[in-house]
Amino acid sequence: MPALAHAAPPTILCHYTYGGEAHEIPVAPSASPYAEPARQIGSFFKFRTVWMLAPEAEAGFHVYVYGDDPDGPILVQQGSFPARNANQSRYGFTGLQRVYEPRRDGELQYWCEQGDSTP
Numbered sequence: 001m002p003a004l005a006h007a008a009p010p011t012i013l014c015h016y017t018y019g020g021e022a023h024e025i026p027v028a029p030s031a032s033p034y035a036e037p038a039r040q041i042g043s044f045f046k047f048r049t050v051w052m053l054a055p056e057a058e059a060g061f062h063v064y065v066y067g068d069d070p071d072g073p074i075l076v077q078q079g080s081f082p083a084r085n086a087n088q089s090r091y092g093f094t095g096l097q098r099v100y101e102p103r104r105d106g107e108l109q110y111w112c113e114q115g116d117s118t119p
Contacts, residue, residue: 012051012061015092016110018042027112029053033062044068044101045108065099065108076102081112 012027018041027049030036038046046066052058061081066073077099089095092113099108 011115012049012112013115014047014049014063014110014112016041016047016108018045018108019106025049027051027061033058038064038066038073041108042106044104044106045099046073047108047110049112061093061112063094063097063110063112067102 014025014027016023016025025039025047029051033050033052036048036050038048041047044067046068048064048066050062050064052060052062063077063079063081064075065077067076077097079094079097081094091111094110094112096109096111099110100106101108
């Protein structure tokens with residue numbers, strides 16, 4: 001009997017620019033919203049993504065941008081997006097997001113797109 005092929009979930013790729021450098025972050029679905037670590041971007045920002053497929057009440061793509069503060073991380077932007085959007089714009093399903101450092105003159109730009117399923 002042939003093995004059943006399981007459809008892989010679509011991929012999500014986040015693009016960001018900070019300090020004149022552009023990078024990409026591949027994002028996998030999360031088993032728990034509390035298990036995903038934040039990634040350091042430059043000396044100030046921490047970028048955390050949570051992509052939940054189930055349960056349906058929590059399904060969606062969530063982005064948290066924190067600022068590094070001597071007293072601990074400070075949430076400076078939070079966004080929630082439906083990741084299943086077939087009509088993506090030039091800047092994916094999140095649109096172009098800009099986050100500014102409250103104490104410095106830096107800007108973080110990011111956007112995330114849904115790609116094709118991987119075989």
